[in-house]
Amino acid sequence: MSMSTTSVVCSDLSFSWPDGTPAFTDFNLVIGPGRTGLIGVNGSGKSTLLRLIAGDLNPSRGSVKVSGEFGYVPQNVTLDTELSVEEALGIATARAALRAIEEGDASEEHFTLVGDDWDVDERARATLDRLGLDHVTLDRRIGELSGGESVLLCLAAALLRRPQVLLLDEPTNNLDLTARRRLYDAVASWKGAMVIVSHDRELLEAVDQIADLRSGEVRWYGGNFSAYQEALAVEQEAAERMVRVAESDLRRQKRELADARIKLDRRIRYGKKMYDTKREPKVVMNERKRQAQVAAGKHRNMHLEKLEEAKERLGEAEEAVRDDSEIRIDLPETTVPAGRTVLTLAEVETLYGGRAHFEVRGPERIALVGRNGAGKSTLLRTIAGELAPVSGEVKTAVPMRYLPQRLDVLDEELTVAQNVAQFAPAATDNAIRSRLARFLFRGRRADQEVSTLSGGERFRATLAALMLADPPPQLLLMDEPTNNLDLASIRQLSTALESYQGALIIASHDVAFLRELGITRWLQLDGGITTIDPL
Incomplete structure (x- = not known):
C-alpha cells in the first residue's frame, strides 16, 4: 500500500x-x-x-x-x-x-x-x-x-x-x-x-x-463480517487438522524414542556380556564400548530433538485454534413447568409514566424493545423490586435475579469464587468451583479478583453469581447484556441462554442476538406495552 x-x-x-x-x-x-x-x-x-x-x-x-x-x-x-x-x-x-x-x-x-x-x-x-x-x-x-x-x-x-x-x-x-x-x-x-x-x-x-x-x-x-466468519471457519478447520497431524507426529516420536532406548539397553547388556566373557582383547572391547556410547548418545539426542520439534509443532498448531469454550447453564433447579404463572403485572405504572399489564407463564422468553427513553430499564428495575411502582402491583411467583447494564452487583475486592459464595452461602467451596467451571472459570481463574477482570470476564462472573445463587433463578431479567461484550462473549452468552430452562425477560436493541434466543413473545414499550410481530 x-x-x-x-x-x-x-x-x-x-x-x-x-x-x-x-x-x-x-x-x-x-x-x-x-x-x-x-x-x-x-x-x-x-x-x-x-x-x-x-x-x-x-x-x-x-x-x-x-x-x-x-x-x-x-x-x-x-x-x-x-x-x-x-x-x-x-x-x-x-x-x-x-x-x-x-x-x-x-x-x-x-x-x-x-x-x-x-x-x-x-x-x-x-x-x-x-x-x-x-x-x-x-x-x-x-x-x-x-x-x-x-x-x-x-x-x-x-x-x-x-x-x-x-x-x-x-x-x-x-x-x-x-x-x-x-x-x-x-x-x-x-x-x-x-x-x-x-x-x-x-x-x-x-x-x-x-x-x-x-x-x-x-x-x-x-x-x-459474514465473509470473515466464512474465512475463519475454513482457517479453523485447517488449524484443527494441523493439530491432529501434530498430535499423531508427537505420538510417533515418543514411540521411536522408546524403541531407541530399548535398543540401546540391549546393546549395553550385550557389550557387558562380551566384556565379562573376555572373548576379545580388552583394548578392542573398550574402544567398541566407547564408540557404542558415542553412537548411542547421538541416536538418543536425535530422537530427543525430534520429540522437542514435534512438541513445538503441536504448540504452534494449538495456538492457531481459537478457544471456542462455551458457557453452560444446564441447571435443572431453574426449570419452570409449562403454564406455571411466573410473573404478574397488574395495571402497573412505573416511576416515569410507563404502563404495563401482562403475565409471564412457564419458560417464556420475552424480548422487551422500544426507543431510547421509553422506560425499559425502569420497568425491569420495577419488576426486580429496585423501584416501587407508582400504582398497580407486581407479583413474582418464582425466585428471580436481575442483571443490570452496569454489572455493578459484584464486590470488586473479592475473587470470583468469593463473590459467588456470597450469593450461595450454603454451597461448599468444591461445589462453587465445580459450577464456576461451567462459566469458564477453571482452576486459578476462579481466584481472580473482580477488579482485574476484562469486560467479558466480568460479565461471565456476574452471570455466574446470579445463576448459581441460592435459590437459583427461575426468572431472569437482563438489561442490554450485549453492551460492551466482544463477539466471542456474545456467542457464549447466546449458547448459555439456549440451555437456560427458566423464564427470561431481556431488554435489548441487538436484534441479531435476540433472534438467536428463541424469543416467544416480543413486547414493545412506548408509554404502554404492545405485543408486536417478531423483528
Missing part, C-alpha cells in the same frame, strides 16, 4: 499502562481508505488502539500518523450537561460571529472565525436531521438529551468537521433500533476512511474489510 493511499500508519508502536502492563509492543498497522471493522476479544486493546490513533493516549515508543482531519467518537460519551448543542457540535463561536456580521459588525475577527463556513447553520441542521435528531434545537442543553441522543450528537460533531478519517468505538451502544438504522445508513454512505470497533454484527456487515486484533497483532480479512 503506497503512502498516498494510506490513512493511518502505526509504526513500531509501544504502549504500557501506568502499572506497567503492556498493551502494545512494536506494533505496526497500516489502514487505507474504506470502512474497516476492528474486532477482537475483550481486553485485546481495540479501544486503546483507537485512543492512540486519536491522540488521547501517547505511545511510549513509535509513532502514529493520520492523513488529514480525523473525527473520533469514543465508547463512553461524556458531555457536560450544561453545554448547549451548538457548543457540543463545536460551532457556537462560528455561529456567534456569523450573527454579529449579519447585524452589521464587520470586524475582521468575525470574518476570521467564520472562515469558509458561511453555511454552518444549514450543515449542522442537515447533519442532525440525517441522524434522526431533527427534534433537537441548536440552543438545547445536553442534559435534556438521552444517552443515545448524546452518542448521535458526538457523531454529528465529528461529521461536521468533514474528516478524512473517522474513528467509531462501539457507536451503537445505547442506541435504539431507529437510531441504529440511522447510523447504519451513515456508515454505508461514508466515502473516506473509517475504523469501527463494534460487536454489532449488522453494523459490521457494512464494512469493506475486517481487522482482527489478537495477541498484539492484526490479521486482515477482506469483505464484511
Whole structure:
C-alpha cells in the first residue's frame, strides 16, 4: 500500500499502562481508505488502539500518523450537561460571529472565525436531521438529551468537521433500533476512511474489510463480517487438522524414542556380556564400548530433538485454534413447568409514566424493545423490586435475579469464587468451583479478583453469581447484556441462554442476538406495552 493511499500508519508502536502492563509492543498497522471493522476479544486493546490513533493516549515508543482531519467518537460519551448543542457540535463561536456580521459588525475577527463556513447553520441542521435528531434545537442543553441522543450528537460533531478519517468505538451502544438504522445508513454512505470497533454484527456487515486484533497483532480479512466468519471457519478447520497431524507426529516420536532406548539397553547388556566373557582383547572391547556410547548418545539426542520439534509443532498448531469454550447453564433447579404463572403485572405504572399489564407463564422468553427513553430499564428495575411502582402491583411467583447494564452487583475486592459464595452461602467451596467451571472459570481463574477482570470476564462472573445463587433463578431479567461484550462473549452468552430452562425477560436493541434466543413473545414499550410481530 503506497503512502498516498494510506490513512493511518502505526509504526513500531509501544504502549504500557501506568502499572506497567503492556498493551502494545512494536506494533505496526497500516489502514487505507474504506470502512474497516476492528474486532477482537475483550481486553485485546481495540479501544486503546483507537485512543492512540486519536491522540488521547501517547505511545511510549513509535509513532502514529493520520492523513488529514480525523473525527473520533469514543465508547463512553461524556458531555457536560450544561453545554448547549451548538457548543457540543463545536460551532457556537462560528455561529456567534456569523450573527454579529449579519447585524452589521464587520470586524475582521468575525470574518476570521467564520472562515469558509458561511453555511454552518444549514450543515449542522442537515447533519442532525440525517441522524434522526431533527427534534433537537441548536440552543438545547445536553442534559435534556438521552444517552443515545448524546452518542448521535458526538457523531454529528465529528461529521461536521468533514474528516478524512473517522474513528467509531462501539457507536451503537445505547442506541435504539431507529437510531441504529440511522447510523447504519451513515456508515454505508461514508466515502473516506473509517475504523469501527463494534460487536454489532449488522453494523459490521457494512464494512469493506475486517481487522482482527489478537495477541498484539492484526490479521486482515477482506469483505464484511459474514465473509470473515466464512474465512475463519475454513482457517479453523485447517488449524484443527494441523493439530491432529501434530498430535499423531508427537505420538510417533515418543514411540521411536522408546524403541531407541530399548535398543540401546540391549546393546549395553550385550557389550557387558562380551566384556565379562573376555572373548576379545580388552583394548578392542573398550574402544567398541566407547564408540557404542558415542553412537548411542547421538541416536538418543536425535530422537530427543525430534520429540522437542514435534512438541513445538503441536504448540504452534494449538495456538492457531481459537478457544471456542462455551458457557453452560444446564441447571435443572431453574426449570419452570409449562403454564406455571411466573410473573404478574397488574395495571402497573412505573416511576416515569410507563404502563404495563401482562403475565409471564412457564419458560417464556420475552424480548422487551422500544426507543431510547421509553422506560425499559425502569420497568425491569420495577419488576426486580429496585423501584416501587407508582400504582398497580407486581407479583413474582418464582425466585428471580436481575442483571443490570452496569454489572455493578459484584464486590470488586473479592475473587470470583468469593463473590459467588456470597450469593450461595450454603454451597461448599468444591461445589462453587465445580459450577464456576461451567462459566469458564477453571482452576486459578476462579481466584481472580473482580477488579482485574476484562469486560467479558466480568460479565461471565456476574452471570455466574446470579445463576448459581441460592435459590437459583427461575426468572431472569437482563438489561442490554450485549453492551460492551466482544463477539466471542456474545456467542457464549447466546449458547448459555439456549440451555437456560427458566423464564427470561431481556431488554435489548441487538436484534441479531435476540433472534438467536428463541424469543416467544416480543413486547414493545412506548408509554404502554404492545405485543408486536417478531423483528
